[in-house]
Amino acid sequence: MTVSSAFNAFKSSKSIFWKSTGRLQQTIAGCIERKGKGLHSGKVSTVKLWPELASKGRYFDFQPNVIRASIEFAEESPLCTTLCKDGVKIRTVEHLLSALEAMEVDNCRIEIKNSDPEDCDLEVPIFDGSASEWVEAIEQVGLKEATDHCGNCCEKMAAYVNEPVHVWRNDSFVAAFPSPEIRITYGIDFQQVHAIGCQWFSVTSLDNSFYSKHIALSRTFCIYEEVERMRNAGLIKGGGLENALVCSASKGWLNPPLRFPDEPCRHKVLDLIGDTSLFARFGSQGFPVAHIVAYKGSHALHSDFVRRLSGII
Numbered sequence: 001m002t003v004s005s006a007f008n009a010f011k012s013s014k015s016i017f018w019k020s021t022g023r024l025q026q027t028i029a030g031c032i033e034r035k036g037k038g039l040h041s042g043k044v045s046t047v048k049l050w051p052e053l054a055s056k057g058r059y060f061d062f063q064p065n066v067i068r069a070s071i072e073f074a075e076e077s078p079l080c081t082t083l084c085k086d087g088v089k090i091r092t093v094e095h096l097l098s099a100l101e102a103m104e105v106d107n108c109r110i111e112i113k114n115s116d117p118e119d120c121d122l123e124v125p126i127f128d129g130s131a132s133e134w135v136e137a138i139e140q141v142g143l144k145e146a147t148d149h150c151g152n153c154c155e156k157m158a159a160y161v162n163e164p165v166h167v168w169r170n171d172s173f174v175a176a177f178p179s180p181e182i183r184i185t186y187g188i189d190f191q192q193v194h195a196i197g198c199q200w201f202s203v204t205s206l207d208n209s210f211y212s213k214h215i216a217l218s219r220t221f222c223i224y225e226e227v228e229r230m231r232n233a234g235l236i237k238g239g240g241l242e243n244a245l246v247c248s249a250s251k252g253w254l255n256p257p258l259r260f261p262d263e264p265c266r267h268k269v270l271d272l273i274g275d276t277s278l279f280a281r282f283g284s285q286g287f288p289v290a291h292i293v294a295y296k297g298s299h300a301l302h303s304d305f306v307r308r309l310s311g312i313i
Protein backbone atom coordinates (compact mmCIF):
# COMPACT_ATOMS: atom_id res chain seq x y z
CA MET A 1 0.00 0.00 0.00
CA THR A 2 1.39 3.42 -0.87
CA VAL A 3 0.89 6.33 1.50
CA SER A 4 -1.34 8.18 -0.98
CA SER A 5 -3.62 5.20 -1.71
CA ALA A 6 -4.14 4.60 2.01
CA PHE A 7 -4.80 8.31 2.51
CA ASN A 8 -7.44 8.32 -0.23
CA ALA A 9 -9.00 5.07 0.99
CA PHE A 10 -9.69 6.53 4.43
CA LYS A 11 -10.73 9.99 3.27
CA SER A 12 -13.83 11.04 5.18
CA SER A 13 -16.79 12.65 3.39
CA LYS A 14 -19.91 14.57 4.41
CA SER A 15 -21.67 11.24 5.10
CA ILE A 16 -18.93 9.16 6.75
CA PHE A 17 -15.76 9.56 8.74
CA TRP A 18 -13.09 6.92 9.24
CA LYS A 19 -11.63 6.20 12.64
CA SER A 20 -9.95 3.39 14.49
CA THR A 21 -12.15 0.70 16.01
CA GLY A 22 -9.59 0.38 18.82
CA ARG A 23 -8.91 -3.18 17.67
CA LEU A 24 -6.02 -4.62 15.68
CA GLN A 25 -6.36 -6.19 12.24
CA GLN A 26 -6.54 -9.97 12.23
CA THR A 27 -6.07 -12.89 9.89
CA ILE A 28 -6.59 -16.64 10.20
CA ALA A 29 -3.99 -18.60 12.17
CA GLY A 30 -3.73 -21.38 9.54
CA CYS A 31 -4.97 -22.51 6.16
CA ILE A 32 -8.56 -23.65 5.48
CA GLU A 33 -9.58 -25.79 2.50
CA ARG A 34 -13.14 -26.64 1.50
CA LYS A 35 -14.63 -28.16 -1.65
CA GLY A 36 -18.25 -28.11 -2.81
CA LYS A 37 -20.85 -27.42 -5.47
CA GLY A 38 -21.93 -23.94 -6.61
CA LEU A 39 -25.63 -23.08 -6.26
CA HIS A 40 -26.10 -21.45 -9.67
CA SER A 41 -23.46 -23.08 -11.91
CA GLY A 42 -23.57 -26.54 -10.29
CA LYS A 43 -19.75 -26.65 -10.73
CA VAL A 44 -17.54 -28.10 -8.03
CA SER A 45 -14.79 -25.79 -6.80
CA THR A 46 -12.08 -25.85 -4.16
CA VAL A 47 -11.53 -22.80 -2.00
CA LYS A 48 -8.40 -22.34 0.12
CA LEU A 49 -8.16 -19.53 2.64
CA TRP A 50 -4.64 -18.38 3.52
CA PRO A 51 -3.38 -16.04 6.26
CA GLU A 52 -2.43 -12.64 4.84
CA LEU A 53 -0.38 -9.63 5.97
CA ALA A 54 -2.05 -6.64 7.61
CA SER A 55 -3.47 -3.98 5.23
CA LYS A 56 -3.72 -6.46 2.34
CA GLY A 57 -7.47 -6.95 2.92
CA ARG A 58 -9.45 -9.83 1.48
CA TYR A 59 -9.00 -10.87 -2.13
CA PHE A 60 -9.64 -13.77 -4.50
CA ASP A 61 -6.64 -15.37 -6.13
CA PHE A 62 -7.28 -17.19 -9.42
CA GLN A 63 -3.78 -17.33 -10.84
CA PRO A 64 -2.60 -15.12 -12.46
CA ASN A 65 -5.63 -12.93 -11.64
CA VAL A 66 -6.30 -11.25 -8.35
CA ILE A 67 -9.69 -9.69 -7.56
CA ARG A 68 -10.02 -7.62 -4.41
CA ALA A 69 -13.26 -8.24 -2.49
CA SER A 70 -14.25 -4.66 -3.20
CA ILE A 71 -17.40 -2.98 -4.51
CA GLU A 72 -15.59 -1.70 -7.62
CA PHE A 73 -15.52 -5.29 -8.95
CA ALA A 74 -19.12 -6.20 -8.02
CA GLU A 75 -21.37 -6.83 -10.98
CA GLU A 76 -25.15 -6.86 -10.82
CA SER A 77 -26.26 -10.46 -11.17
CA PRO A 78 -29.54 -12.13 -10.22
CA LEU A 79 -29.77 -13.87 -6.83
CA CYS A 80 -26.11 -13.65 -5.86
CA THR A 81 -23.16 -11.28 -5.66
CA THR A 82 -20.52 -11.66 -8.36
CA LEU A 83 -17.03 -10.20 -8.58
CA CYS A 84 -15.60 -9.66 -12.07
CA LYS A 85 -12.26 -8.52 -13.38
CA ASP A 86 -10.36 -9.08 -16.62
CA GLY A 87 -12.74 -11.80 -17.85
CA VAL A 88 -12.71 -13.75 -14.56
CA LYS A 89 -16.04 -14.08 -12.79
CA ILE A 90 -16.51 -15.36 -9.24
CA ARG A 91 -20.13 -15.91 -8.29
CA THR A 92 -21.89 -16.27 -4.93
CA VAL A 93 -19.15 -14.69 -2.83
CA GLU A 94 -21.57 -13.33 -0.21
CA HIS A 95 -21.77 -16.15 2.38
CA LEU A 96 -18.00 -16.64 2.55
CA LEU A 97 -17.42 -12.88 2.77
CA SER A 98 -20.16 -12.55 5.40
CA ALA A 99 -18.38 -15.14 7.58
CA LEU A 100 -14.97 -13.46 7.09
CA GLU A 101 -16.36 -9.99 7.85
CA ALA A 102 -18.35 -11.04 10.93
CA MET A 103 -15.62 -13.29 12.34
CA GLU A 104 -13.11 -10.45 11.81
CA VAL A 105 -10.84 -12.14 9.31
CA ASP A 106 -9.74 -8.75 7.99
CA ASN A 107 -6.92 -9.96 5.75
CA CYS A 108 -7.16 -13.16 3.74
CA ARG A 109 -6.06 -14.62 0.42
CA ILE A 110 -8.89 -16.69 -1.03
CA GLU A 111 -7.60 -19.15 -3.60
CA ILE A 112 -10.34 -20.61 -5.81
CA LYS A 113 -10.10 -23.36 -8.44
CA ASN A 114 -12.45 -25.63 -10.28
CA SER A 115 -11.70 -28.85 -12.13
CA ASP A 116 -11.02 -27.05 -15.45
CA PRO A 117 -8.08 -24.61 -14.98
CA GLU A 118 -9.10 -22.79 -18.20
CA ASP A 119 -12.61 -22.07 -16.91
CA CYS A 120 -12.80 -18.43 -15.75
CA ASP A 121 -16.42 -18.70 -14.55
CA LEU A 122 -16.06 -19.75 -10.92
CA GLU A 123 -18.46 -20.02 -8.02
CA VAL A 124 -17.93 -20.31 -4.26
CA PRO A 125 -19.53 -23.56 -2.94
CA ILE A 126 -22.98 -23.21 -1.38
CA PHE A 127 -22.73 -26.10 1.19
CA ASP A 128 -26.02 -26.09 3.15
CA GLY A 129 -27.00 -22.58 1.99
CA SER A 130 -25.75 -20.91 5.20
CA ALA A 131 -22.37 -19.56 6.36
CA SER A 132 -21.89 -22.22 9.04
CA GLU A 133 -19.31 -24.30 7.10
CA TRP A 134 -17.04 -21.22 6.90
CA VAL A 135 -17.67 -20.10 10.48
CA GLU A 136 -16.87 -23.56 11.88
CA ALA A 137 -13.69 -23.71 9.79
CA ILE A 138 -12.59 -20.25 11.02
CA GLU A 139 -13.35 -21.20 14.64
CA GLN A 140 -11.35 -24.43 14.24
CA VAL A 141 -8.25 -22.81 12.76
CA GLY A 142 -8.42 -19.70 14.98
CA LEU A 143 -7.39 -16.09 14.44
CA LYS A 144 -4.17 -14.17 15.01
CA GLU A 145 -3.12 -10.53 14.83
CA ALA A 146 -2.03 -9.66 11.32
CA THR A 147 1.30 -7.92 10.94
CA ASP A 148 2.72 -5.94 8.04
CA HIS A 149 6.01 -6.52 6.13
CA CYS A 150 7.96 -5.02 9.04
CA GLY A 151 6.24 -7.18 11.67
CA ASN A 152 4.07 -4.34 13.01
CA CYS A 153 0.40 -4.70 13.99
CA CYS A 154 -2.08 -2.36 12.31
CA GLU A 155 -5.15 -0.64 13.72
CA LYS A 156 -8.48 -1.67 12.25
CA MET A 157 -10.37 1.28 10.82
CA ALA A 158 -14.14 1.59 10.34
CA ALA A 159 -16.43 4.08 8.64
CA TYR A 160 -18.80 5.87 11.03
CA VAL A 161 -21.93 7.31 9.47
CA ASN A 162 -22.33 11.09 10.07
CA GLU A 163 -25.77 11.64 8.61
CA PRO A 164 -28.59 9.45 7.26
CA VAL A 165 -27.70 7.72 3.98
CA HIS A 166 -30.19 5.71 1.97
CA VAL A 167 -30.83 3.92 -1.31
CA TRP A 168 -34.11 2.54 -2.59
CA ARG A 169 -35.70 0.68 -5.50
CA ASN A 170 -39.52 0.58 -5.71
CA ASP A 171 -40.69 -0.20 -2.14
CA SER A 172 -37.30 -1.62 -1.02
CA PHE A 173 -34.72 0.41 0.85
CA VAL A 174 -31.50 0.30 2.84
CA ALA A 175 -30.88 3.24 5.16
CA ALA A 176 -28.06 3.96 7.61
CA PHE A 177 -28.45 6.27 10.60
CA PRO A 178 -25.71 7.56 12.91
CA SER A 179 -25.18 5.26 15.90
CA PRO A 180 -22.20 4.72 18.22
CA GLU A 181 -22.33 0.99 17.51
CA ILE A 182 -23.55 -1.38 14.81
CA ARG A 183 -27.28 -2.08 14.86
CA ILE A 184 -29.25 -3.83 12.13
CA THR A 185 -33.02 -3.96 11.62
CA TYR A 186 -34.16 -5.99 8.62
CA GLY A 187 -37.65 -6.61 7.28
CA ILE A 188 -39.03 -8.83 4.52
CA ASP A 189 -42.60 -9.19 3.30
CA PHE A 190 -43.82 -12.07 1.14
CA GLN A 191 -47.55 -11.36 1.02
CA GLN A 192 -48.33 -14.22 -1.38
CA VAL A 193 -46.31 -16.79 0.56
CA HIS A 194 -48.03 -17.09 3.93
CA ALA A 195 -45.45 -19.40 5.50
CA ILE A 196 -42.92 -16.56 5.21
CA GLY A 197 -45.18 -13.48 5.38
CA CYS A 198 -43.82 -10.35 7.05
CA GLN A 199 -40.76 -10.81 9.31
CA TRP A 200 -38.43 -8.44 11.13
CA PHE A 201 -35.11 -9.30 12.74
CA SER A 202 -32.96 -6.95 14.82
CA VAL A 203 -29.34 -7.06 15.86
CA THR A 204 -28.41 -4.73 18.72
CA SER A 205 -24.80 -5.80 19.13
CA LEU A 206 -22.96 -7.53 16.31
CA ASP A 207 -20.03 -9.60 17.53
CA ASN A 208 -18.67 -12.92 16.30
CA SER A 209 -20.42 -14.98 18.97
CA PHE A 210 -23.84 -13.43 18.17
CA TYR A 211 -23.17 -13.95 14.46
CA SER A 212 -22.15 -17.59 14.80
CA LYS A 213 -25.14 -18.48 17.03
CA HIS A 214 -27.95 -16.38 15.53
CA ILE A 215 -27.09 -15.51 11.92
CA ALA A 216 -24.51 -17.86 10.35
CA LEU A 217 -26.77 -20.93 10.53
CA SER A 218 -29.62 -19.36 8.57
CA ARG A 219 -29.98 -20.79 5.08
CA THR A 220 -30.80 -19.24 1.74
CA PHE A 221 -34.42 -19.68 0.66
CA CYS A 222 -36.45 -19.60 -2.51
CA ILE A 223 -40.08 -19.71 -3.58
CA TYR A 224 -41.07 -23.05 -5.15
CA GLU A 225 -43.29 -21.41 -7.78
CA GLU A 226 -40.28 -19.38 -9.02
CA VAL A 227 -37.90 -22.35 -9.34
CA GLU A 228 -38.90 -23.17 -12.93
CA ARG A 229 -38.39 -19.55 -14.04
CA MET A 230 -34.93 -19.46 -12.36
CA ARG A 231 -33.94 -22.79 -13.97
CA ASN A 232 -35.02 -21.46 -17.37
CA ALA A 233 -32.79 -18.42 -16.76
CA GLY A 234 -29.82 -20.79 -16.29
CA LEU A 235 -29.70 -20.28 -12.51
CA ILE A 236 -29.75 -22.67 -9.52
CA LYS A 237 -28.31 -25.58 -11.53
CA GLY A 238 -26.71 -26.82 -8.31
CA GLY A 239 -29.80 -26.07 -6.21
CA GLY A 240 -31.63 -28.76 -4.26
CA LEU A 241 -33.52 -29.35 -1.05
CA GLU A 242 -30.17 -29.91 0.73
CA ASN A 243 -28.80 -26.41 0.06
CA ALA A 244 -31.80 -24.06 0.18
CA LEU A 245 -35.05 -23.77 2.06
CA VAL A 246 -37.90 -24.02 -0.44
CA CYS A 247 -41.32 -22.54 0.30
CA SER A 248 -44.45 -23.00 -1.78
CA ALA A 249 -47.14 -20.30 -1.82
CA SER A 250 -49.84 -22.96 -1.49
CA LYS A 251 -48.12 -25.82 0.39
CA GLY A 252 -45.74 -24.00 2.75
CA TRP A 253 -42.20 -25.19 3.51
CA LEU A 254 -41.15 -28.22 1.45
CA ASN A 255 -38.09 -29.12 3.55
CA PRO A 256 -38.71 -28.27 7.19
CA PRO A 257 -37.72 -27.95 9.97
CA LEU A 258 -36.46 -24.38 9.96
CA ARG A 259 -33.51 -23.61 12.21
CA PHE A 260 -35.26 -20.43 13.44
CA PRO A 261 -38.90 -19.35 12.88
CA ASP A 262 -37.56 -16.21 11.16
CA GLU A 263 -34.72 -18.00 9.31
CA PRO A 264 -35.41 -16.23 5.96
CA CYS A 265 -35.11 -12.78 7.55
CA ARG A 266 -31.94 -13.77 9.43
CA HIS A 267 -30.49 -14.96 6.12
CA LYS A 268 -31.09 -11.51 4.64
CA VAL A 269 -28.95 -10.09 7.47
CA LEU A 270 -26.26 -12.68 6.63
CA ASP A 271 -26.38 -11.52 2.99
CA LEU A 272 -26.33 -7.84 3.99
CA ILE A 273 -23.15 -8.38 6.04
CA GLY A 274 -21.52 -10.24 3.13
CA ASP A 275 -22.46 -7.62 0.55
CA THR A 276 -21.49 -4.72 2.81
CA SER A 277 -18.10 -6.36 3.45
CA LEU A 278 -17.24 -5.10 -0.06
CA PHE A 279 -16.80 -1.65 1.52
CA ALA A 280 -13.67 -2.92 3.35
CA ARG A 281 -10.26 -1.71 2.21
CA PHE A 282 -6.70 -2.29 3.44
CA GLY A 283 -7.88 -4.59 6.24
CA SER A 284 -10.57 -2.25 7.55
CA GLN A 285 -14.04 -3.24 8.69
CA GLY A 286 -16.49 -3.40 5.78
CA PHE A 287 -19.70 -2.93 7.74
CA PRO A 288 -20.12 0.76 8.66
CA VAL A 289 -20.75 1.75 12.27
CA ALA A 290 -24.38 2.82 12.00
CA HIS A 291 -27.92 1.64 12.60
CA ILE A 292 -28.82 0.05 9.30
CA VAL A 293 -32.50 -0.40 8.54
CA ALA A 294 -33.29 -2.47 5.45
CA TYR A 295 -36.59 -3.58 3.98
CA LYS A 296 -37.04 -6.13 1.17
CA GLY A 297 -33.42 -5.70 0.12
CA SER A 298 -31.63 -7.66 -2.58
CA HIS A 299 -27.97 -8.20 -3.43
CA ALA A 300 -28.32 -5.43 -6.03
CA LEU A 301 -29.74 -2.97 -3.49
CA HIS A 302 -27.12 -3.90 -0.86
CA SER A 303 -24.44 -3.18 -3.51
CA ASP A 304 -26.09 0.17 -4.32
CA PHE A 305 -25.88 1.00 -0.62
CA VAL A 306 -22.13 0.30 -0.58
CA ARG A 307 -21.70 2.39 -3.74
CA ARG A 308 -23.57 5.25 -2.04
CA LEU A 309 -21.31 5.00 1.04
CA SER A 310 -18.29 4.98 -1.28
CA GLY A 311 -19.52 8.12 -3.04
CA ILE A 312 -19.71 6.27 -6.39
CA ILE A 313 -23.46 7.00 -6.76
Ligand SMILES: [Zn+2]
Pocket residue numbers: 094095220267270271
Ligand atom coordinates in the same frame (compact mmCIF):
# COMPACT_ATOMS: atom_id res chain seq x y z
ZN1 LIG B 1 -27.57 -15.65 0.75
